[in-house]
Amino acid sequence: MADTPDFQLYQHKGFYFISGIHSAEDLDKLKDCEIRDTDIFTITYPKSGTIWMQQILCLIDAKGDLSVTDKRLNADRVPWVELTENAKKFDSAPSPRMQVSHLPYYLAPQGLRQKKGKVIYVARNPKDVLVSYYHFHKLAVIMETPKDFNEFFNKFMEGRVCGSCWFDHITGWYTHKDEMNFLYLTYEEMIQDLKAAVLKICSFLGKQLDEQQIANVVKHCTFEQMKNNLNANYETISESLLNHKIGKFMRKGTVGDWKNHLTVTQNEMFDQVFQERMRKLPLKFVWDISEFKICS
Numbered sequence: 001m002a003d004t005p006d007f008q009l010y011q012h013k014g015f016y017f018i019s020g021i022h023s024a025e026d027l028d029k030l031k032d033c034e035i036r037d038t039d040i041f042t043i044t045y046p047k048s049g050t051i052w053m054q055q056i057l058c059l060i061d062a063k064g065d066l067s068v069t070d071k072r073l074n075a076d077r078v079p080w081v082e083l084t085e086n087a088k089k090f091d092s093a094p095s096p097r098m099q100v101s102h103l104p105y106y107l108a109p110q111g112l113r114q115k116k117g118k119v120i121y122v123a124r125n126p127k128d129v130l131v132s133y134y135h136f137h138k139l140a141v142i143m144e145t146p147k148d149f150n151e152f153f154n155k156f157m158e159g160r161v162c163g164s165c166w167f168d169h170i171t172g173w174y175t176h177k178d179e180m181n182f183l184y185l186t187y188e189e190m191i192q193d194l195k196a197a198v199l200k201i202c203s204f205l206g207k208q209l210d211e212q213q214i215a216n217v218v219k220h221c222t223f224e225q226m227k228n229n230l231n232a233n234y235e236t237i238s239e240s241l242l243n244h245k246i247g248k249f250m251r252k253g254t255v256g257d258w259k260n261h262l263t264v265t266q267n268e269m270f271d272q273v274f275q276e277r278m279r280k281l282p283l284k285f286v287w288d289i290s291e292f293k294i295c296s
Contacts, residue, residue, distance in 0.1 A: 026087040035111025038096040047132035048124035064216025105172035124187035127258035188286035256288035
């Protein structure tokens with residue numbers, strides 16, 4: 001295997017990034033980049049449906065025609081704006097610019113706060129985020145492999161991971177949502193009724209698709225379809241970034257897997273922190289798939 005960059009967790013302005021793929025200089029320039037009215041930013045905390053939204057945005061843009069997306073990876077069509085190679089090209093990229101990002105509110109391009117462009121924030125119940133992120137750390141070469149789940153649990157709760165603290169991330173974006181053209185979605189509502197979520201996204205973006213086109217978007221954006229789609233499932237991503245021998249990037253895509261990992265003590269600790277940190281936000285989360293009926 002060829003030599004890889006020195007991937008290390010580091011802080012920039014209070015937020016954790018990874019050296020080798022994030023540059024403090026480019027991040028600062030990105031904050032001051034001009035935002036166009038046609039820009040679309042999907043914002044997530046890691047492991048909250050980012051890849052799913054890449055697929056949805058690609059298919060909405062293609063009006064449900066999967067063949068339009070065949071020759072290019074979703075990660076290239078809807079790139080992570082904060083990755084160094086993408087941040088350098090952001091200003092010169094053609095419109096419409098569709099981006100995904102894990103950036104905190106205060107490091108995102110300032111033009112978004114002037115109601116330029118559109119922001120879609122996707123949130124996922126944080127216990128499932130924690131578990132998914134733990135498994136991703138074992139797969140991703142760019143991240144430190146945790147000794148065990150208990151060690152990772154502590155780091156996640158303390159915000160000592162790329163993306164920093166989940167509670168800070170969602171609080172920062174949600175409490176400033178009125179400054180932006182902002183749509184809030186949850187991973188769980190997308191699982192419960194993907195068609196309704198796609199219609200909501202289309203309405204927010206001003207995209208008019210007919211019934212068949214919507215049906216095609218929904219069909220090609222299910223977990224089962226995406227895990228077999230090489231443009232969406234990240235199996236072609238370089239092994240210098242993801243160790244595909246360890247597992248698959250798209251693992252389960254469900255709700256409630258945290259019950260298979262958190263101990264009673266960890267769950268009680270999490271609930272206490274959640275209640276303290278989230279009490280001022282009017283947000284509800286689905287914690288188990290049994291809490292809703294899946295729509296066909």
